[in-house]
Amino acid sequence: MPTLVLIGHGMVGQRFLEAAAERGLTRTHRVVVLCEEPRPAYDRVHLTSYFSGTTPAELSLSDPEFLAEHGIELHVGDPATEVDRAARTVRARSGLEVTYDTLVLATGSYPFVPPVPGKDATGCFVYRTIEDLHAIEAYAKEHATVGAVVGGGLLGLEAAGALKGLGLATHIVEFAPRLMPVQVDEGGGAALLRTIGDMGLTVHTGVGTQEVVTADDDGGAVRGMRLSDGSELATDLVVFSAGVRPRDQLARAMGLTVGERGGIAVDAECRTSDPAVFAIGECALAADGRVYGLVAPGYEMAQTAADAMVGTAVDGFTGADLSTKLKLLGVDVASFGDAHGATEGCLDVVYADSRSGTYKKLVIGAGGELLGGILVGDAEAYGTLRALTGTVPPVAPESLVLPAGAGAPAQLGPEALPDDAVVCSCHNVTKGEICAHTSVPEVKKCTKAGTGCGSCVKLIGQLMPATGDSGLCGCFALTRQELYEIVRVKRITRFGQLLDEHGRDAARGGEGCEVCKPAAGSIIASLAPSIGADGYVLDGEQAALQDTNDHFLANLQKNGSYSVVPRVPGGEITPEKLIVIGEVARDFGLYTKITGGQRIDLFGARVDQLPAIWGRLVDAGFESGHAYGKALRTVKSCVGRTWCRYGVQDSVRMAIDLELRYRGLRSPHKLKSAVSGCARECAEAQSKDFGVIATANGWNLYVGGNGGMTPRHADLLAQDLSDAELVRLIDRFLMFYIRTADRLERTSTWLDRIEGGLDHVRDVVVHDALGICDELESLMRAHVAHYRDEWAETLGDPERLARFVSFVNAPGTPDPTVRFVPERDQIKPELPLIPLEGLTLR
Numbered sequence: 001m002p003t004l005v006l007i008g009h010g011m012v013g014q015r016f017l018e019a020a021a022e023r024g025l026t027r028t029h030r031v032v033v034l035c036e037e038p039r040p041a042y043d044r045v046h047l048t049s050y051f052s053g054t055t056p057a058e059l060s061l062s063d064p065e066f067l068a069e070h071g072i073e074l075h076v077g078d079p080a081t082e083v084d085r086a087a088r089t090v091r092a093r094s095g096l097e098v099t100y101d102t103l104v105l106a107t108g109s110y111p112f113v114p115p116v117p118g119k120d121a122t123g124c125f126v127y128r129t130i131e132d133l134h135a136i137e138a139y140a141k142e143h144a145t146v147g148a149v150v151g152g153g154l155l156g157l158e159a160a161g162a163l164k165g166l167g168l169a170t171h172i173v174e175f176a177p178r179l180m181p182v183q184v185d186e187g188g189g190a191a192l193l194r195t196i197g198d199m200g201l202t203v204h205t206g207v208g209t210q211e212v213v214t215a216d217d218d219g220g221a222v223r224g225m226r227l228s229d230g231s232e233l234a235t236d237l238v239v240f241s242a243g244v245r246p247r248d249q250l251a252r253a254m255g256l257t258v259g260e261r262g263g264i265a266v267d268a269e270c271r272t273s274d275p276a277v278f279a280i281g282e283c284a285l286a287a288d289g290r291v292y293g294l295v296a297p298g299y300e301m302a303q304t305a306a307d308a309m310v311g312t313a314v315d316g317f318t319g320a321d322l323s324t325k326l327k328l329l330g331v332d333v334a335s336f337g338d339a340h341g342a343t344e345g346c347l348d349v350v351y352a353d354s355r356s357g358t359y360k361k362l363v364i365g366a367g368g369e370l371l372g373g374i375l376v377g378d379a380e381a382y383g384t385l386r387a388l389t390g391t392v393p394p395v396a397p398e399s400l401v402l403p404a405g406a407g408a409p410a411q412l413g414p415e416a417l418p419d420d421a422v423v424c425s426c427h428n429v430t431k432g433e434i435c436a437h438t439s440v441p442e443v444k445k446c447t448k449a450g451t452g453c454g455s456c457v458k459l460i461g462q463l464m465p466a467t468g469d470s471g472l473c474g475c476f477a478l479t480r481q482e483l484y485e486i487v488r489v490k491r492i493t494r495f496g497q498l499l500d501e502h503g504r505d506a507a508r509g510g511e512g513c514e515v516c517k518p519a520a521g522s523i524i525a526s527l528a529p530s531i532g533a534d535g536y537v538l539d540g541e542q543a544a545l546q547d548t549n550d551h552f553l554a555n556l557q558k559n560g561s562y563s564v565v566p567r568v569p570g571g572e573i574t575p576e577k578l579i580v581i582g583e584v585a586r587d588f589g590l591y592t593k594i595t596g597g598q599r600i601d602l603f604g605a606r607v608d609q610l611p612a613i614w615g616r617l618v619d620a621g622f623e624s625g626h627a628y629g630k631a632l633r634t635v636k637s638c639v640g641r642t643w644c645r646y647g648v649q650d651s652v653r654m655a656i657d658l659e660l661r662y663r664g665l666r667s668p669h670k671l672k673s674a675v676s677g678c679a680r681e682c683a684e685a686q687s688k689d690f691g692v693i694a695t696a697n698g699w700n701l702y703v704g705g706n707g708g709m710t711p712r713h714a715d716l717l718a719q720d721l722s723d724a725e726l727v728r729l730i731d732r733f734l735m736f737y738i739r740t741a742d743r744l745e746r747t748s749t750w751l752d753r754i755e756g757g758l759d760h761v762r763d764v765v766v767h768d769a770l771g772i773c774d775e776l777e778s779l780m781r782a783h784v785a786h787y788r789d790e791w792a793e794t795l796g797d798p799e800r801l802a803r804f805v806s807f808v809n810a811p812g813t814p815d816p817t818v819r820f821v822p823e824r825d826q827i828k829p830e831l832p833l834i835p836l837e838g839l840t841l842r
Helices: 011-022 048-052 064-069 130-143 154-165 186-198 247-254 295-310 380-387 439-447 458-469 478-488 495-502 516-531 575-588 608-620 653-664 725-740 746-751 755-763 774-787 791-795
Strands: 003-007 032-036 073-076 080-084 090-094 097-099 103-104 109-111 124-126 146-151 167-175 203-204 211-213 220-225 232-234 237-241 245-246 277-279 324-328 330-339 347-353 358-364 371-374 422-424 562-564 592-596 600-605 631-639 671-676 691-693 697-702 715-719 821-822 826-830
Touching: 011 032, 011 064, 011 295, 032 124, 048 130, 048 186, 080 247, 097 746, 109 220, 124 130, 130 154, 146 154, 154 167, 154 324, 186 203, 186 330, 186 371, 211 358, 220 237, 220 725, 245 826, 277 295, 330 380, 330 608, 371 380, 371 600, 380 422, 380 458, 422 458, 422 516, 422 575, 439 821, 478 495, 478 725, 495 516, 495 826, 516 774, 575 592, 575 608, 592 826, 600 608, 608 791, 631 653, 653 725, 691 725, 697 725, 697 746, 715 725, 715 755, 725 755, 725 774
Parallel strands: 003 032, 003 103, 032 073, 103 277, 124 237, 146 167, 146 237, 167 203, 631 671, 671 691
Antiparallel strands: 080 090, 090 097, 109 245, 211 220, 220 232, 324 330, 330 371, 347 358, 358 371, 562 600, 592 600, 691 697, 697 715, 821 826
16 A cells, blocks of 8 residues: 655644545555644644633644544654655654655744844744743743734734733834735724724834843843834843744755745645655745745645645646735734735725724726725625625625715625635635535535634625525524424424424434524423423433533633632622632632622632532522523612612612522523612613613613623613513513524624514513513413522432533543632633543543
8 A cells, every 4th residue: 555644734734634535545545644743733823812711622623533534643743854755765753764655745834033133042932833822821921021022914913912911011023114014005004003002012113123132140031122223122022923934944855846935846736846745835835936824725735735646637726815814913804815906007995994993995906896905903894805806896896895874885795796706715615615505514514614714604604594594503494483482382392302303304313413402402491391391401301402501500611610600689698698608719719700790700610529519509598690501690780779879769679589580591692680779870781681770660671782792772661660560571571582582692682683673572572562471471480480490409419410520431530631820819720731641521
């Protein structure tokens, strides 16, 4: 059997393995992979997400089952050190020697570090691998308060965001006159500069680094930088992110042809000057004379090389789309096509708003065709615009950049894209191919679209309705609202029955998907008392439908620990209960935080500690706060007329009554509420899903508020209500929302979406226009009458408690990766993970 050797196992190397498997090469060849890094391929595009809690395991792109299925031999931490082309052998650092028939070089690139004095000083880093991030994080924690990034390009801004996230005062030094000089023009750079400056970062453009200054009495550690304009910058840490260079050293030693400025020269099939050797990704100098540093061209080269190996007729790789969309420091930045307007006779259409940090430029050709563009601050239309590049848009160019409501014609939607428009450039997937599927997960699985850089996922989701299928997911052609009615009327208590009787033909007898399982679980739980189901979410088949948080009745945190959130109705708590919370936190070493919802969160519990913690809390009279579920969270309150000289009603009593009435109510999304004792609105009721404000004559009820990512002021539904009238209207409102909302749809979005909006909801809930209010009230009465605290139920059942272990094959073993370090007299997660051996994760 011939042997295929792959040197390098990054994102492009992994894509090559997948392409090779798809084309049958793993059946006809022995495949050996030599990987330099101490871990298999991982998502380098989203590397910075490590600092926001994404673990190395979550970044991994390598599936052990895939490797085993295809017999791929992966040698991690064992790079190739020598290749003998005459003998066709590769020697690895470990001494391993492999004879090859075909060799693929995917050695990637290395960070360019300017040759300035002090560049190797203690405290200088590059930003390329997970190990680099570990080193930066550890050094910043102990030795730095100020950090500087050399380079203001894509990776430089990501590095700056990481330093800022580590708590360092951060500087960015860019030699070009603007940030991201390759992707954006002067106008885009100015918008980006203003926005980043408003975030507290200091940007130095038009200057270079002359020297890294070190302290003689501190082991040569970094103490500053000297810039080309003569100024000095005090800093404790320097990250070099000034571009990359092809890693072609091994190819040079092999005698392969390389470019004058680096890169392994390849032809359209990605063959090097040796026909038995291919080069792909950032190490390769493509046939068009360019080295491509983006993942999409690398993927295309990987597929081209695999095609060439099996003799498939291909056009070859002669160039690639350099479009890119990223969120840098929280700012959307995108460029596509001829972004800088190099085409002769082209014209620019520009919209700029310095107040909002928005800049949009489209480059239009002489014939009206869209040639390219730049988007800063608002890149919502990127997917559609990039797919339309090279065509004449069906609407006026100004409508593509002006904000909604600014007097522009109707804006362009994804339905206007032709079927041959490429939506996913990473995997070259067209709109037509995407619209052949019925859900985003199905699209990802079948076409790989959305699994590369991820910038096309939103557009893929927008395209799903274009298939004419409004079903919940690939398992159900019915909507959530239709499934709710089926469960209610037919009194279906099991997901399997629902899927078998009402799922798509292809889904019947299956297990469902990550979309329909929690949605159906929520519907069954919310209707449980009325349909004869057991409302406990972890019994029988219901347990398999729950999200991770529901599965352990606790919120999963970034390091694998869980939070404990006892209910504190209305924010009122006795000194005795406060003491119990303090003692539990002390005895279990938990981090404590008072929340905006007027309760106390306890963080840092291992899954195996949850029963013991909750046992003490339940004994003290606490109940689950349902912070983990799509259910009522809290009902905040001010002190009301009992204590406040401005209060006109007893807001605390009302908040407690409402929270105890609606506790545990499962809904399409989380529910938040508040009660204010007067018009001064100290409880912020108008930013809640349902909020109550006291008046001299009773209560005003507001609905559809949201204080999250998209704030929305609640609308007044009814005013001057008595206690009984208020509760009755809230009962109706909540059950009508649960009945008609989409999955994961907040009340604010639902109120804006539902036909007729607030007026329709008022007609239904207040005036009973549909004649369903008796039914809505009955459903709520059933919920109230059958409420049971989930943690009290769990603690009384040994079988239910058995799930609370870290490892199914070692129940008494705590998870060794859940570790903490001290901070401000409490704890915080220690994020780097250690490998596990001999233990099976649950």
